[in-house]
Amino acid sequence: AQSVAQPEDQVNVAEGNPLTVKCTYSVSGNPYLFWYVQYPNRGLQFLLKYITGDNLVKGSYGFEAEFNKSQTSFHLKKPSALVSDSALYFCAVGSGGGADGLTFGKGTHLIIQP
Amino acid sequence: KAGVTQTPRYLIKTRGQQVTLSCSPISGHRSVSWYQQTPGQGLQFLFEYFSETQRNKGNFPGRFSGRQFSNSRSEMNVSTLELGDSALYLCASRTSGREYEQYFGPGTRLTVT
Numbered sequence: 001a002q003s004v005a006q007p008e009d010q011v012n013v014a015e016g017n018p019l020t021v022k023c024t025y026s027v028s029g030n031p032y033l034f035w036y037v038q039y040p041n042r043g044l045q046f047l048l049k050y051i052t053g054d055n056l057v058k059g060s061y062g063f064e065a066e067f068n069k070s071q072t073s074f075h076l077k078k079p080s081a082l083v084s085d086s087a088l089y090f091c092a093v094g095s096g097g098g099a100d101g102l103t104f105g106k107g108t109h110l111i112i113q114p
Numbered sequence: 115k116a117g118v119t120q121t122p123r124y125l126i127k128t129r130g131q132q133v134t135l136s137c138s139p140i141s142g143h144r145s146v147s148w149y150q151q152t153p154g155q156g157l158q159f160l161f162e163y164f165s166e167t168q169r170n171k172g173n174f175p176g177r178f179s180g181r182q183f184s185n186s187r188s189e190m191n192v193s194t195l196e197l198g199d200s201a202l203y204l205c206a207s208r209t210s211g212r213e214y215e216q217y218f219g220p221g222t223r224l225t226v227t
Contacts, residue, residue, distance in 0.1 A: 043220045
């Protein structure tokens with residue numbers, strides 16, 4: 001079975017400061033890792049993914065994530081936060097050809113204060 | 115290219131009734147997945163369809179079912195609705211070439227009273 005943990009329900013960051021949203025995972029085999037963002041009353045929007053290759057993955061809106069195999073982590077980062085980054089962020093993991101569907105974390109509310 | 119569309123966007127049903135939700139994937143996408151989102155349980159995988167066949171199913175009771183048509187459009191049905199079925203139901207599609215990059219629709223908000 002695969003699982004994802006997002007240990008923080010909420011992260012508060014001042015505008016212009018760097019932000020990190022944490023994610024750890026558990027999966028059999030090679031992990032396929034994703035970050036999605038959800039704005040109020042909207043579906044999920046894809047931000048970035050790690051399948052293979054470079055451990056530092058760059059995605060949409062200036063976000064990036066670092067895959068750390070030894071720590072089974074895939075933290076989301078951004079060097080300088082914007083108020084418009086305030087949203088609900090989900091980490092997800094899949095494995096083995098996609099047959100098992102994605103398993104999502106509980107989500108982290110990111111609040112960027114002006 | 116048009117995104118994933120879901121209809122209806124909002125629905126109110128009574129306990130014991132049944133409901134059918136519809137999803138039209140992005141043109142060219144053959145895989146459609148369904149998820150249930152609730153405040154308590156978060157996002158949970160319901161099932162995935164590919165070329166009209168169910169490829170995988172999450173841990174939901176048999177009251178939840180789905181199907182996919184030859185044009186890749188998908189429907190999910192919930193029979194004998196319970197209060198706990200109140201949720202946002204999200205549909206996602208993806209191509210066969212980019213296996214995991216799923217594109218989500220806006221969801222259908224189902225309220226069971």
